Structure formats: structure tokens, C-alpha cells
Amino acid sequence: MDGLSALEDALRRDFSLLQFPTRSWVKPRESRDGRPISNVLIVGAGQGGLALAAGLAREKVDRVVILDQNPLDHAGPWLTFARMHTLRTPKHVTGPDLGLPNLTIQAWYEAQHGSGAWQSMELIPKETWAAYLAWYRQVLELDVRAETRVLKINWSAGENAFEVVARSGGVMQTHLARRVVLSTGIEGSGSWHVPGFIRDALPSHLYAHTRDDIDFAALAGKRVGVLGAGASAFDNASVALEHGAAEVRLFFRRDELVKVNPYRWAEFVGFLKHHGDLSDADRWRFVRQIIRMGQLPPADTYARACRHERFHLQPGSPWQQVESLGNALRVETPRGTFELDFAIVGTGFITDLSTRPELGDIYQHMALWADRYTPPPGEEHADLARHPYLGAGFEFTEKNPGSAPWLRYLYNYTFGCLLSLGFGGASISGMKYSVPRLIAALTRSLFEEDKDHFFASLVNFEQREF
Numbered sequence: 001m002d003g004l005s006a007l008e009d010a011l012r013r014d015f016s017l018l019q020f021p022t023r024s025w026v027k028p029r030e031s032r033d034g035r036p037i038s039n040v041l042i043v044g045a046g047q048g049g050l051a052l053a054a055g056l057a058r059e060k061v062d063r064v065v066i067l068d069q070n071p072l073d074h075a076g077p078w079l080t081f082a083r084m085h086t087l088r089t090p091k092h093v094t095g096p097d098l099g100l101p102n103l104t105i106q107a108w109y110e111a112q113h114g115s116g117a118w119q120s121m122e123l124i125p126k127e128t129w130a131a132y133l134a135w136y137r138q139v140l141e142l143d144v145r146a147e148t149r150v151l152k153i154n155w156s157a158g159e160n161a162f163e164v165v166a167r168s169g170g171v172m173q174t175h176l177a178r179r180v181v182l183s184t185g186i187e188g189s190g191s192w193h194v195p196g197f198i199r200d201a202l203p204s205h206l207y208a209h210t211r212d213d214i215d216f217a218a219l220a221g222k223r224v225g226v227l228g229a230g231a232s233a234f235d236n237a238s239v240a241l242e243h244g245a246a247e248v249r250l251f252f253r254r255d256e257l258v259k260v261n262p263y264r265w266a267e268f269v270g271f272l273k274h275h276g277d278l279s280d281a282d283r284w285r286f287v288r289q290i291i292r293m294g295q296l297p298p299a300d301t302y303a304r305a306c307r308h309e310r311f312h313l314q315p316g317s318p319w320q321q322v323e324s325l326g327n328a329l330r331v332e333t334p335r336g337t338f339e340l341d342f343a344i345v346g347t348g349f350i351t352d353l354s355t356r357p358e359l360g361d362i363y364q365h366m367a368l369w370a371d372r373y374t375p376p377p378g379e380e381h382a383d384l385a386r387h388p389y390l391g392a393g394f395e396f397t398e399k400n401p402g403s404a405p406w407l408r409y410l411y412n413y414t415f416g417c418l419l420s421l422g423f424g425g426a427s428i429s430g431m432k433y434s435v436p437r438l439i440a441a442l443t444r445s446l447f448e449e450d451k452d453h454f455f456a457s458l459v460n461f462e463q464r465e466f
């Protein structure tokens with residue numbers, strides 16, 4: 001603990017050395033009935049929401065609040081449905097630290113365990129990442145309202161602000177905010193997805209999505225089928241094997257597993273910082289290629305499953321049909337038919353703003369890539385076409401210009417920003433450049449909106465020098 005308090009002292013010193021300009025500057029606003037209006041309301045207290053709030057505090061933007069439906073310090077997948085042992089990202093990838101060495105996970109870890117321990121750690125355990133985020137929230141005193149679910153976001157012309165309806169502990173709340181940031185996670189622009197042909201054919205006791213709570217102990221002695229070859233599919237296959245599943249077959253479409261990770265290619269300044277500055281055609285071709293190259297399990301995740309003799313890879317085997325057999329299921333693939341006792345669906349999430357309850361009243365106003373860009377023949381991609389067509393600062397844009405001008409005050413910091421802005425929300429690798437980009441967009445928007453107020457404050461400025 002001594003190491004940690006010394007680090008916190010050093011961090012406080014960093015902040016005091018770097019505090020210029022010191023003045024809180026955003027013009028406070030009250031509602032018509034005298035309630036304070038937040039300057040920025042962030043939905044989601046994961047790494048993204050926390051880093052944004054920390055960045056805003058550094059830019060002296062006050063009245064920032066974070067709402068999260070999960071219990072405190074349990075945001076995101078790390079302590080719930082993530083079933084890997086460690087982060088997939090290499091440990092040297094910095095993210096929420098805002099460029100402050102004493103705010104990095106390495107500094108925090110070494111302060112407690114010594115540099116030797118950090119050197120000998122290959123990848124960061126997911127619980128360690130969650131603990132770092134909890135410390136980050138505490139040491140920066142970020143205002144997180146946990147166990148608070150945002151139900152609806154609407155624009156109130158009367159208040160010239162967003163009305164954010166939430167529920168916490170069964171009590172309804174209405175928050176007013178000038179700017180709202182959706183930092184709602186990797187699936188925040190859509191939803192976790194079970195293909196319809198599976199959902200329609202199987203009773204719920206025969207399958208689960210990798211996002212779901214799964215009773216792995218009940219899979220002991222069972223024949224388990226996993227659909228998908230991404231990291232989560234392999235993680236769940238391993239947990240089923242480690243709980244004694246009789247066999248686990250992992251089915252995937254390609255003839256062989258992807259071995260090259262385009263995310264590692266993407267980790268350079270040019271792409272991380274400037275993908276968002278490219279033309280529509282260039283942005284589409286880069287992201288279309290990343291998607292085409294596919295996702296894969298990290299080496300340790302792959303090895304974790306393959307060390308089990310009861311594990312079988314099923315390449316070239318997309319599920320063409322599934323059938324319930326009561327307490328078992330039959331799966332038909334181009335390479336044969338399999339009888340299984342349980343299916344784990346590792347098909348990830350889809351991008352579809354209409355599936356977000358909190359956007360239920362407003363998503364129809366939002367421009368999508370399908371509204372703005374037509375890819376060359378052969379380069380089409382249904383999910384990318386549903387990505388929101390965001391502005392350079394992560395702000396939503398109008399499908400029909402003039403119909404919802406307030407959309408420019410609503411920001412998307414989820415994985416749904418991939419096509420518009422590259423690795424922004426919901427990826428540690430993208431945070432170094434995406435957090436400052438979004439912070440700059442927010443401070444610019446607040447300054448611009450109140451420019452007359454600021455000009456008046458200049459005209460009336462009377463602080464005498466002597």
C-alpha cells in the first residue's frame with residue numbers, strides 16, 4: 001500500500017504541475033425549474049466512460065456524470081462474461097492513462113508488486129485490469145452512479161438539453177444534460193446476436209450465447225458444440241472442457257483458422273490517429289479489409305483449448321440447419337451431421353441502432369453509412385452499412401439534415417464508431433488517440449455554443465493588473 005500511496009502522491013503532483021489553465025469555464029445551466037443541467041452525461045462506466053470523464057476533468061469541464069447499470073466497478077465484461085484468463089491486448093498498450101505515466105496500469109501494478117513482477121507478467125489478467133479501472137475511478141474521484149440503467153434519451157427543446165430517463169433501485173430518474181456520450185460497450189451500437197435459424201429451432205435450454213451466463217458445471221459429460229472461431233468462442237470452449245465436457249466441437253465457416261490479426265497491424269499512429277480523417281471510400285476499404293481478414297483467438301487462448309484431447313476443430317462447417325431432439329440437438333453442416341447436448345453460440349454482436357432501447361425514440365434520425373456511401377461492387381457489407389455515419393468528433397449526424405440538429409450533441413463511443421473513426425470506443429488500442437479526439441470535440445462544442453457568453457465576458461472583463 002505504501003507503493004500505491006506514493007504513486008497517488010506522484011499523480012497528484014503531476015496534476016498540479018500540469019493544471020494550467022486552472023479555471024472551470026463551462027457556463028453553468030439550470031433547468032426551467034431550477035435543477036442543475038449536467039454539461040456531459042456519459043452512459044457507461046467502463047474504461048471508455050472513465051477515461052472520458054477523467055479527460056474532461058483535466059480540461060476543467062465540471063458537471064460530468066457517469067451512469068452505469070452494473071454494480072460499482074463491475075462495468076464491462078471483465079468480471080462477468082469474459083471467460084479468458086488475460087486481456088488479449090499486449091500489456092504495453094496504454095489506453096486510459098491520458099498520457100500521464102503515473103496513471104498507467106504499469107505504474108499502478110509496479111507500485112504494488114514491483115517492476116520485476118510486471119516484467120515477468122506476460123499478459124494482464126482480466127481481474128487485474130478491472131482492479132486498475134476501480135483504482136482509476138477512485139483516485140480520480142469520478143462521479144459514477146452505478147446500478148442506474150438509462151432507458152430513454154430524448155431531446156427537450158424547452159430545456160435545450162437532453163432528457164435522459166433512467167432507473168436505479170426501482171426509482172425513475174430524469175437527468176438533463178447538454179451533451180451525452182454513449183460509452184455503452186462493444187455492442188453499444190447494436191446487440192449480441194443469436195442467428196434466427198438457431199433461435200427459432202431450439203428451446204432456450206439447449207443453447208446460450210457467449211455473452212450469457214452459462215452453467216458450465218452442468219456441461220460435465222456432455223457433447224458441446226461451439227459456433228464461431230473468435231476469441232470468445234475459444235474461451236467458452238475451454239471453460240466447458242475444464243468443467244469436464246465429454247467433447248467440445250468448434251465449428252467455423254472458413255477452411256482453416258485465421259492466423260493473422262489485423263488488429264496488431266492497426267497499432268500504429270497513422271491508422272489509430274487518422275483513419276477518421278480519410279475519405280469515405282478509403283475508410284470503407286480499410287475497415288472492409290480488416291473485417292475480411294477475420295478475427296482469431298490469441299495464441300494462449302488457442303493453446304488453452306487445444307491442449308484437451310476432447311477438443312475438436314470443425315473447419316468448413318457453418319451450421320446450415322439445427323434441429324431440436326428434446327434434450328439434445330442435431331446440427332447439419334456441409335461436412336456432416338452432429339448430435340450435441342448443448343450449443344454455445346459465439347457469433348458476437350450485430351450493429352443495429354434500432355435494437356438499443358435507450359435510442360428507441362431517436363435512432364430513426366441518425367445517418368448510417370448506408371445513407372451516405374455506396375461501396376464498389378463486391379465490397380458490400382450489411383453490418384458495416386448499418387454503422388452510424390459519425391462526424392469527426394464521434395458525434396451522430398442527421399439522416400435528413402435539419403430534422404434533428406441536436407444530434408450533433410450526442411456522441412457514439414462504442415465499437416459502432418469503427419468505420420467512421422477506426423479503433424475508438426470499446427478497444428484499449430484505440431484509446432490513446434480517440435479519447436483526446438472526443439474530448440476536443442466536446443470542449444469545442446460547449447465553447448462554440450456559448451461563444452456569445454464568452455465574448456460578453458471578455459467585453460466586461462475588468463480584472464486590473466495594477
Ligand SMILES: Cc1cc2nc3c(=O)[nH]c(=O)nc-3n(C[C@H](O)[C@H](O)[C@H](O)COP(=O)(O)OP(=O)(O)OC[C@H]3O[C@@H](n4cnc5c(N)ncnc54)[C@H](O)[C@@H]3O)c2cc1C
Nearest residue numbers: 044046047048068069075076087088089150184185426428
Ligand atoms: C469478452 C471480451 C474480451 C475483450 N477483451 C479485450 C482485450 O483484451 N483488449 C481490448 O482492447 N478490448 C477487448 N475487448 C473489447 C473492449 O475493450 C471491451 O469491450 C471493453 O469493455 C470496452 O470498454 P467500454 O468502456 O467501451 O465498454 P464496457 O466496458 O463494456 O462498459 C460499458 C458499460 O455501459 C453499460 N451500459 C450499457 N448500456 C447501458 C444503459 N442503457 N444504461 C446504463 N449502463 C449501460 C454496460 O453495462 C457496461 O458496464 C473485449 C470485449 C469482450 C466482450
